[in-house]
Amino acid sequence: MSSDSINNRSAQTSSETKSLRKKTQAVKVLGKYQIQKKIGSGGMGTVFLAEHTELKRIVALKVLPVSKAENPTLVKRFKAEARAAANLKHENIVAVYEAGEAAGRFYIALEYIDGKDVLQILRKEGVMSVKRSVDIVKQTAQALQHAFEQNIVHRDIKPSNLLIDSKGVLKLTDMGLARTMDESAQTQITRDGTTVGTVDYMSPEQARDSKAADIRSDLYSLGCTWYQMLTLKVPFGEGSMTNKLNAHATQSPPDPRAINDKIPEAMVAVIHRMLAKKPDDRYQTPQEFIDDLAKVPLKQRNVSNDVLSGLAGQQSNKKKRKQLSNSGATALPPKTKATHSSNPEEKNPSLRVSPFKFAFMGVLAAGILIGLYWLTTFLGSIKSTPAEPLGGKRPIFDKQEKLGKLPNKIDLDNKQQGKFAPPISRRKPISPKPKTTKPTKTEAPQTNLKPKKAPAKPGF
Numbered sequence: 001m002s003s004d005s006i007n008n009r010s011a012q013t014s015s016e017t018k019s020l021r022k023k024t025q026a027v028k029v030l031g032k033y034q035i036q037k038k039i040g041s042g043g044m045g046t047v048f049l050a051e052h053t054e055l056k057r058i059v060a061l062k063v064l065p066v067s068k069a070e071n072p073t074l075v076k077r078f079k080a081e082a083r084a085a086a087n088l089k090h091e092n093i094v095a096v097y098e099a100g101e102a103a104g105r106f107y108i109a110l111e112y113i114d115g116k117d118v119l120q121i122l123r124k125e126g127v128m129s130v131k132r133s134v135d136i137v138k139q140t141a142q143a144l145q146h147a148f149e150q151n152i153v154h155r156d157i158k159p160s161n162l163l164i165d166s167k168g169v170l171k172l173t174d175m176g177l178a179r180t181m182d183e184s185a186q187t188q189i190t191r192d193g194t195t196v197g198t199v200d201y202m203s204p205e206q207a208r209d210s211k212a213a214d215i216r217s218d219l220y221s222l223g224c225t226w227y228q229m230l231t232l233k234v235p236f237g238e239g240s241m242t243n244k245l246n247a248h249a250t251q252s253p254p255d256p257r258a259i260n261d262k263i264p265e266a267m268v269a270v271i272h273r274m275l276a277k278k279p280d281d282r283y284q285t286p287q288e289f290i291d292d293l294a295k296v297p298l299k300q301r302n303v304s305n306d307v308l309s310g311l312a313g314q315q316s317n318k319k320k321r322k323q324l325s326n327s328g329a330t331a332l333p334p335k336t337k338a339t340h341s342s343n344p345e346e347k348n349p350s351l352r353v354s355p356f357k358f359a360f361m362g363v364l365a366a367g368i369l370i371g372l373y374w375l376t377t378f379l380g381s382i383k384s385t386p387a388e389p390l391g392g393k394r395p396i397f398d399k400q401e402k403l404g405k406l407p408n409k410i411d412l413d414n415k416q417q418g419k420f421a422p423p424i425s426r427r428k429p430i431s432p433k434p435k436t437t438k439p440t441k442t443e444a445p446q447t448n449l450k451p452k453k454a455p456a457k458p459g460f
Contacts, residue, residue, distance in 0.1 A: 127229075144218050203279075236248055
């Protein structure tokens with residue numbers, strides 16, 4: 001569909017809305033609802049504050065253009081989606097009370113939220129804080145998860161559809177309405193021709209074929225919304241509608257830190273994964289996104305590459321890593337203190353050695369060295385004793401030595417006191433007892449002289 005035809009349709013719908021607004025203001029009553037005042041308007045109709053005449057319940061009554069209400073196929077699908085949305089009971093979803101038709105006008109009675117939408121908050125307060133933005137996208141993802149479990153796709157996630165009540169609770173509105181509008185033969189691009197800015201949050205597959213949109217398309221739109229909360233700009237907001245759609249399909253998302261340096265590094269990785277071109281590269285369910293969101297630090301700091309890879313959805317497959325690299329989810333240099341340490345002592349505290357163990361081991365090693373020193377000294381003193389004479393006989397010692405008091409004997413008194421006699425090498429050597437010249441009865445004199453031969457008698 002060309003941009004000219006979309007603009008023409010937008011002008012036509014705008015004129016229909018103005019005509020409907022005049023008729024509704026003149027009527028003041030639509031079915032069971034008493035219209036009090038106008039509280040909003042958009043391409044799909046006008047929203048009024050109304051009261052149920054029987055239940056006395058205040059509602060937000062959304063009245064659709066006459067041209068769409070005259071399409072039987074669209075009305076049938078719209079009612080089916082309205083009934084499905086009415087079954088969604090969740091804290092973060094605007095309740096749908098009923099859908100009906102009166103005086104040729106089709107309407108939906110919604111829960112009235114006394115608050116502002118995110119777009120109004122951004123226009124009034126400026127860039128949203130990191131903490132507050134995380135809280136809003138988390139509540140939105142919880143609403144989408146509930147809708148996903150009921151097989152309902154929103155298809156029009158944007159700041160103006162995120163309402164914040166007076167208590168700070170997020171309410172997602174227009175549940176199921178956009179999907180029915182997309183499937184009609186009259187609109188091939190989801191409400192883009194009638195709602196300003198919707199194309200700024202549209203996924204590539206949804207722009208090609210609205211019927212191909214699924215929950216991952218809603219997560220893409222939520223990523224664009226989150227980007228705008230943090231920067232006041234949409235990821236691809238330059239140029240015409242055609243240029244924007246082409247940028248969503250081909251260009252890598254910019255780094256929001258170029259505008260807001262308070263955004264944590266890990267949060268950028270999550271946003272870039274939500275804005276992946278292929279649905280398979282994004283989060284597959286809102287709950288998967290919520291689980292990763294819990295890992296994102298709310299303060300600016302470097303994160304290890306392992307954590308960034310996990311948040312960005314990087315796998316060991318080289319193609320996955322290359323795709324995410326092209327999408328801008330690059331990791332900054334890791335911190336000096338990595339989140340995941342390879343030191344086995346940090347993984348297993350039982351491997352750490354306490355200072356007391358080191359001290360004990362040092363004392364034990366010193367004792368062993370001292371013992372070896374004294375043992376070596378003692379053995380050396382034994383080796384230094386005089387060698388035996390070459391004759392093979394030891395000198396004869398005195399009587400006390402014969403009784404067993406040898407020079408290297410340990411003093412018994414000193415032994416009882418834990419002391420030893422000094423080494424034998426420090427004592428004066430005991431000289432052997434001089435040899436006696438007179439033979440004794442018990443011991444013959446030692447002599448090395450041979451007996452002399454008797455002289456020969458003179459011969460005859």
